[in-house]
Amino acid sequence: MAGRAVTRFAPSPTGLLHLGHAFSALTAAAHGWFHLRIEDIDRDRCKPEFETAIHDDLSWLGLDWPQPVMRQSDRLPAYQAALARLAPLTYPCRCRRGDIRAALSAPQEGALPAGPDGLIYPGTCRGRDIRDAGPDDVIRLDAGRAFDALGIDRIAFRDQVIMPGNDHGLTRDQFLDGIGDVILSRRGMGTSYHLAVVVDDATQGITLVTRGKDLFDSTYIHVLLQRLLDLPTPDYLHHRLIRDDAGRRLAKRDDARAIRHYRDAGVTPADIRRMIGL
Structure with missing residues (x-):
């Protein structure tokens, strides 16, 4: 091997x-x-x-x-450990989809801003302390504070299919505008897809992530979490869709x-x- x-x-x-x-x-x-x-x-x-x-x-x-x-x-303790490590950069959020949609709809018109994690969260609960989290809250990553904690203004990765050999990167502002404060723990789950996949890939020693190109933008989230958790960033191959x-x-x-x-x-x-x- x-x-x-x-x-x-x-x-x-x-x-x-x-x-x-x-x-x-x-x-x-x-x-x-x-x-x-x-x-x-x-x-x-x-x-x-x-x-x-x-x-x-x-x-x-x-x-x-x-x-x-x-x-x-079987791996909720591992996700909870990662979430605890990220606690200084997270906050609890009580907003439901309808609340987010309403906040984004006024006063603007037209299509609502959306990214790989759904509607881009407007930051309504960003001032709440993580110690106030309750069972009806989700836990969000404060993306701006995450970039600041790392002391970086850009994250990047390479893909073996889409423009191979070139870095695909987002600046801090592009991430905040196009992705925003993603959910790290959903109600009743104790984690989220983004957090779990990053922790699991590292645990299994995955060196090449192959998945559909519909998940391309999610990779920016995963690379940011890898940096925050001091985990290796694998290579990526975002393949065509059937x-x-x-x-x-x-x-x-x-x-x-x-x-x-x-x-x-x-x-x-x-x-x-x-x-x-x-």
């Missing part, structure tokens, strides 16, 4: 895997030593039958991975594109590879 990249495929068991998942998993496996990770922090939406289906579908595609499989629901006949990105609601249905119809793994352009 010396010299090989360490990659991972990290699906959420909230539905059946589709052709886009097949492309992402096979791409990761083709670029290094492959890990499977189950991102099941959303306990309300994650189902055991979908987790079983993930293992079955990936095995049918010819993939294997080290055991035991990392499951995020789309339907109308050009829409496949989602789990596209049940007709589920790998399980193709299997039941007699399609072979080789057929799947041809269908997704591998």
